[in-house]
Amino acid sequence: MKLTFYKGDIPNFGDDLNNIMWDALLAPGFLDDNEDELFLGVGSILWDFLPKKPKKIVMGSGYGGYSGKPNVHDGSWDVAFVRGPRTAKALNLDPNLAITDAAILTRFMNLPAQTKKYKVSFMPHWESIPRGNWQSVCKQAGINYIDPTDPDVMRSLQAIQQTELLVTEAMHGAILADTLRVPWLALEPIFPRHRNKWFDWSESMSIDLKFNTTPSSSIKDFWSHKTGNQGMGNRSVQLGKLLSFTDSYFIDNAAEKLLMLAKSHGQMSSDNTFIDKSEMALEKLSQYCKINSL
Template identity: 35%
Template structure:
């Protein structure tokens, strides 16, 4: 994956929560700005080289030196695509997690709320371009917050189901010296609850500040997407029935989500990392990238 000068046994992991996934086709992986979050790390190969990881929690899990924790490489995307902050439109934007988006109900919820919906599965230039003109970004997608923060657009983190990656959210917010505040919001479809369960995170429509130990335990106990899939089993049918009942009792409808999003926009405190932090992290990331490029150019990747 590095090109013809690289031994075929070498692979590369970049942006994403990819550490721990099996890649049997390579014997050694070079990790650059990726993170831990979805997969167990017991099978991580000891010969892997970590040029940098997304944040301090990933470094902690992998027992890496603190200087390996830099930031998510997604911060480079707007610059690489030539997209800067545009004149703000009147409408705040909503960025669901991609799995939430697949379940449905978001088009209706955002139309009712008067907000613009961004499908996170669109090409990066479309997603980033839409975020660039927003006055406010309400996001269930981590990269929605990352891009907003790079462009200095205030953002609010929310979650609708138990499919909440607290670990990777905290990993990034800690890297930019920002507390993680996240607001539980009811999803627009009861199917989301049937698939992923409830967030079990504070009270609906009230911001919760998540600490490092809570985020770390969330990963170590296996409360993440991968483990929840394994644990659903026969209980999924029962949860589906409860979710449909919840449509009447809990307001799990597009209308309910629209009201929650309006409340979020009007009363939740938006966040931004402190001035200068992203630029500092970007400089460190680019320095590490130059080290990687130099090793590749001289054929020293195998010795890295």
């Protein structure tokens, strides 16, 4: 059974969590390179272009609208659970299968406790990094920057554990903060297509999601906000170079707004919901897989 998740040219925290979480939870040798069965874990990976023939085991994945809707009723799919009610509705699945995102199983990795080091940390969406100036913004604001493209996922998990409040544009930043019981503030993703999946997850955890406006850290961020486009094409790159003299203004403004947000109280699912949902996810996992003793 082959572990299947999104792999782009650039590392991404939420997707790359698959590499370490399943290795920690599943018995050695359970996952292999046999493509006759696919194991779908963390991520918005319920695509319509997955190969038709293999059996596909869905373990907490989501439908993010990044492709057409797959036909999960064609006989090749076995759905243990999905990320949330919006995925279940979109794919015409039993609402009881909408447990939550698979990343909640990080609870059972028995990560070492960490001492708090940062009052506030910030994690952008990975696609916002080439468009913006977020590392400079955080440096100016005195806020710890967590890079979602850092290939060392354990280092990012530890940084979240060491944080008292995580401000994040990345959904899996919020999911892992919630799982590690760290309060978080959600920044509305600049690119609109990334927003619906947040509600899919938050509704699964009975969280009344409160999006905060993401400040623009560059002229390209500003352009993306105004147009709804990703702001990463050739015209945007040329615009950014032509108007790079505006960077200091946007960095100053974004740093000020992050500092204002840092004064807010974060959100988090209730302890009861978190415990219930994580144990439901673990029970589903144990029904399908041989797991390590926890």
